[in-house]
Amino acid sequence: MKLQEIHSEAGAHIKSWNKVPRGAVGENVKETVVSNGDVMVRPVLKFEVVSARTVDQDNEKKHVAYTVMIRKDGLQPDPNPAVIERRYTDFLELYESLRREFPAQMARVTFPKKVLMGNFAPGVISRRSAGFESLLEHVTTEEKLRESKILAMFLQGREEHEARQWMEAQRYDQAIPLLENCFRLLNKLHTDRHPTVMLALCRLVACCSADPTATSAEHFADIALRRYEAVCDIDLLQFYVPLLQLCVRLWWSVGRDKRPLEARLEDLKRRGVKVDGCPTLLEALMAMDHL
Incomplete structure (x- = not known):
């Protein structure tokens, strides 16, 4: 593109x-x-x-x-x-x-x-x-x-479409302001763990982590982890393991203790959840967008 x-x-x-x-x-x-x-x-x-x-x-x-x-x-x-x-x-x-x-x-x-x-x-x-x-x-x-x-299309359709185009072009720095605006907007309209809010937050985390110049990846990843503790929507749970794995790498890069996250992944694995060989959070989101 x-x-x-x-x-x-x-x-x-x-x-x-x-x-x-x-x-x-x-x-x-x-x-x-x-x-x-x-x-x-x-x-x-x-x-x-x-x-x-x-x-x-x-x-x-x-x-x-x-x-x-x-x-x-x-x-x-x-x-x-x-x-x-x-x-x-x-x-x-x-x-x-x-x-x-x-x-x-x-x-x-x-x-x-x-x-x-x-x-x-x-x-x-x-x-x-x-x-x-x-x-x-x-x-x-x-x-x-x-x-x-x-209403969702009116409020965020144009900006989300443009953000996806920037993501396809791997220009995450251009996608981030659009995605943050969408997240902030939707979070005013809905509850913190509403599916559209969580999806917007995951996109934002994925883009911030993919952009080496971004400084807010850890901040938004922390928010996503806290909110996922009470999420039960099956469609959103597909992004939980990729989010945890992203946070393990991010925590390690900034010097934070990643062992609690690794323990959480091991617990999911023992319960039969697929952990190994999963796509990254960015890959999972982009695959969903192409369905």
């Missing part, structure tokens, strides 16, 4: 937002809960259109690209917000697809109408931004909508 064939706009946009000061965008949104006389703060998921830019390129029809920041704020602003950039037609497809598949849950949802002229006027952009935020906040409060493949 030629590197110039890979669409890199999503990755470049995500990298540009890495420099935004955390907590400097929008308001600190939180829900206060009183339990047994104690005041607790429950983090609240927030979608905010933080910028809009006009795209006028030779190979694309002129349009407005909206940057949506996804945060989960509590007592302090979310230190790791995620960002996506989408255009009006992307939001429209999300809305129409959800209405077709989940008419009851979408019955009362309105969507900004198309206009014949004035798509680039500040007033139109402002109204559309508010409509997009309301749509996403509604979708994520309804379980059926939140768990739908339609």
Whole structure:
């Protein structure tokens, strides 16, 4: 695969937002809960259109690209917000697809109408931004909508596709920012051990470990190991042995004690789990992506 064939706009946009000061965008949104006389703060998921830019390129029809920041704020602003950039037609497809598949849950949802002229006027952009935020906040409060493949494709399909292309080209340094953004985003939407979150985390660990310049492999590998302690999804367990084996090599390279991980692998082997001759975590994930 030629590197110039890979669409890199999503990755470049995500990298540009890495420099935004955390907590400097929008308001600190939180829900206060009183339990047994104690005041607790429950983090609240927030979608905010933080910028809009006009795209006028030779190979694309002129349009407005909206940057949506996804945060989960509590007592302090979310230190790791995620960002996506989408255009009006992307939001429209999300809305129409959800209405077709989940008419009851979408019955009362309105969507900004198309206009014949004035798509680039500040007033139109402002109204559309508010409509997009309301749509996403509604979708994520309804379980059926939140768990739908339609929403998953809207939120991460473009970035995940590009990351896979970079992985095929062995440009893991380019895939990592995309995969980390996907992981952060999905982890705000779902529980820590949700299958889509765990899969995104495994991809991130595999890429960080394959890139000699990455400094976060150990950090994300630690997170993955802790979360796997309570995972029972059979489809995810296929990655557990490769993850352990990756961590054994990683722990050794950074001077950490790898014996507990080796003992865990030996225990799995005694219980009849295949340990020897397994593909690496990266190989297992890429094989799954090609099915």
